[in-house]
Amino acid sequence: MTVTPPPSAPIPVVINGATGKMGRETVKAVAQAEGLDLIAVLARNPDHIGQDIGEVIGCGPLEIPITNDLEGTLAFAAQEKQIPVMVDFTHPDAVYHNVRSAIAYGVRPVVGTTGLSPQQLQDLAEFADKASVGCLVIPNFSIGVVLMQQAAIQASRFYNHVEIIELHHNHKADAPSGTAVQTAQLLGELGQTYNPPAVQETEKMAGARGAAAAEGIRIHSVRLPGLIAHQEILFGAPGELYTIRHDTSDRGCYMPGVVLAVRKVLELKSLVYGLDKIL
Numbered sequence: 001m002t003v004t005p006p007p008s009a010p011i012p013v014v015i016n017g018a019t020g021k022m023g024r025e026t027v028k029a030v031a032q033a034e035g036l037d038l039i040a041v042l043a044r045n046p047d048h049i050g051q052d053i054g055e056v057i058g059c060g061p062l063e064i065p066i067t068n069d070l071e072g073t074l075a076f077a078a079q080e081k082q083i084p085v086m087v088d089f090t091h092p093d094a095v096y097h098n099v100r101s102a103i104a105y106g107v108r109p110v111v112g113t114t115g116l117s118p119q120q121l122q123d124l125a126e127f128a129d130k131a132s133v134g135c136l137v138i139p140n141f142s143i144g145v146v147l148m149q150q151a152a153i154q155a156s157r158f159y160n161h162v163e164i165i166e167l168h169h170n171h172k173a174d175a176p177s178g179t180a181v182q183t184a185q186l187l188g189e190l191g192q193t194y195n196p197p198a199v200q201e202t203e204k205m206a207g208a209r210g211a212a213a214a215e216g217i218r219i220h221s222v223r224l225p226g227l228i229a230h231q232e233i234l235f236g237a238p239g240e241l242y243t244i245r246h247d248t249s250d251r252g253c254y255m256p257g258v259v260l261a262v263r264k265v266l267e268l269k270s271l272v273y274g275l276d277k278i279l
């Protein structure tokens, strides 16, 4: 007789930044995803505290009150039978503290919030490692962005002149975008230095040539209403320009990656950076 194993218990999920643009999408995605159990949501605006998240974001009652008590929520989550996960889409100023606290409680962080400094990332990696707690830091959850970065890695074998232009809505707190920083890092790790100067350049206005990222790569940041999230990687060579572009038209594009990350983080014992590592 074959015995069918019982379905594994659902993964308890906490969403931090639940009322924000990404948080709202994540609440809906987690509430609908098989095997995930939304147990708590955090936000900051005092007007929302105590209200049902489903009512606030307009998807019908979910019977989960919004709280701003991070420690209390993590302590509550840590008592669940299954290992809990915290998805963070908050703010560059808050994310380090949120992730450190989650790790301290054994709650696995899935971090979408950008703007962590290299030092903060390193500290969190050491902290997660010591605690043997899996943590995923993913600057972009879109599959199209992973493909764009892989195409750029291929192109870099043939070009050594490259600049990145990232374009976002004007409510974005950090610049350059986490995606652009990660893209430059990926190209920078390939063992070549880009953009050898052709002339002695003078910046007549500070910032005109963009931010200097890894290995001579420049990042230019555009902020305008009407944009969501877009990036161009431009490779130049005598007589030709090769441009790779990705456009986001709906934040729903991030949700398959978010749900995958929630499942995958439970398999990890340290900090992993980038969606490409879990695909």
Ligand SMILES: NC(=O)C1=CN([C@@H]2O[C@H](COP(=O)(O)OP(=O)(O)OC[C@H]3O[C@@H](n4cnc5c(N)ncnc54)[C@H](OP(=O)(O)O)[C@@H]3O)[C@@H](O)[C@H]2O)C=CC1
Pocket (backbone or CB within 6 Å): 016, 017, 018, 019, 020, 021, 022, 023, 042, 043, 044, 045, 046, 048, 089, 090, 091, 092, 093, 094, 111, 112, 113, 114, 115, 138, 139, 140, 141, 142, 254
């Ligand atoms: N990895 C990825 O694929 C993506 C990452 N992002 C990143 O996610 C982050 C959030 O983006 P987005 O949803 O557009 O931002 P929003 O400003 O729309 O939402 C931010 C949310 O976090 C809360 N919040 C803001 N500041 C703080 C704080 N200091 N402490 C605690 N909570 C805070 C807000 O609560 P309240 O409204 O109550 O103040 C709100 O719920 C950004 O870093 C962005 O770059 C965005 C898109 C995709």
Ligand SMILES: O=C(O)C1=N[C@H](C(=O)O)C[C@H](O)C1
Pocket (backbone or CB within 6 Å): 114, 139, 140, 168, 172, 173, 176, 177, 178, 179, 180, 228, 229, 230
């Ligand atoms: O703030 C945003 O909107 C986005 N932030 C992420 C980033 O900084 O790269 C991901 C995406 O670009 C949207």
